[in-house]
Amino acid sequence: MSTSPSAPGPESKGHIEQAGASDESIQRVHAILIREKEEPKEGFTPMPLFLLGFISAMIFLGAVYFVHYRGDFDPLVYDYRFDAAAAKAAASAPKELTPEQIIGKGRILYNTCASCHTPSGMGVAGAFPPLAASEWVTGSEERLIRLLIHGLAGPIVVKGLPYNGNMPAFGPGGGYNWNDAKIAQVLTFIRQEWGNTAPPITPEKVAEIRKAESARAKPWSEAELQPFEEP
Ligand code: HEC
Secondary structure (H helix, E strand, O other): OOOOOOOOOHHHHOOOOOOOOOHHHHHHHHHHHHHHOOOOOOOOOOOOHHHHHHHHHHHHHHHHHHHHHOHHHOHHHHOOOOOHHHHHHHHHOOOOOOHHHHHHHHHHHHHHHHHHHOOOOOOEOOOEOOOOOOHHHHOOHHHHHHHHHHOEEEEEEEOOEEEEEEEOOOOOOOOOOOOHHHHHHHHHHHHHOOOOOOOOOOHHHHHHHHHHOOOOOOOEOHHHHHHHOOO
């Protein structure tokens, strides 16, 4: 844009143009400006109290609003089908598991047993007795629950074959320390898997036997469990 021929540069005229203001007039104007300007001060100006109060009030009101409308941080509150009152009631009510859910949980818990009794429940001949079609599993629940809580040691016979190993305790004494629900779930699972068709075991029954045998601190022997053979 500076290439326009009608805009001559300073050298094109050949002389310096007369300035519109003299040194004197410039000094005069500045003297006025300097005089009328406020002297710069050291330090800082505090925030006006009104502004401070206003910002504090806004933060406080924002917090109140947020607490009131946070919806328990549940993303579901944005769903129009969501019934907050019903959800709260459902969360506080004790959860009843369906038989399928109990078996499902038992199946997962059985992974712990499967390392010895094998996933198929067939066991290892001479080392780990089978749980499939075992009279210990499908028979008396009194005997089965006792066996799992405190373990079993010494010679036993399962499906006509002798074993002599150590079945770990899953109650308080052993390393597992499973609660009543877990014990009931895994026992219900092994009683209804691999063709077994024994009735389920409830956590209440496990609790009852745990209480009755609370004084016991060592694994059972086959002879000691004999009295509980009948249901
Ligand atoms: C460390 C290996 C091991 C683990 C883990 C184990 N068991 Fe056993 N279990 C044995 C042995 C060994 C015996 C036989 C004990 C004996 O010879 O006195 C046995 C015996 C049994 C018996 C009685 C005999 C039979 O075969 O019916 C049942 C029932 C049983 N276990 C269930 C379970 C369940 C349920 C679990 C998992 C919660 C489990 N076991 C975990 C090793 C194990």
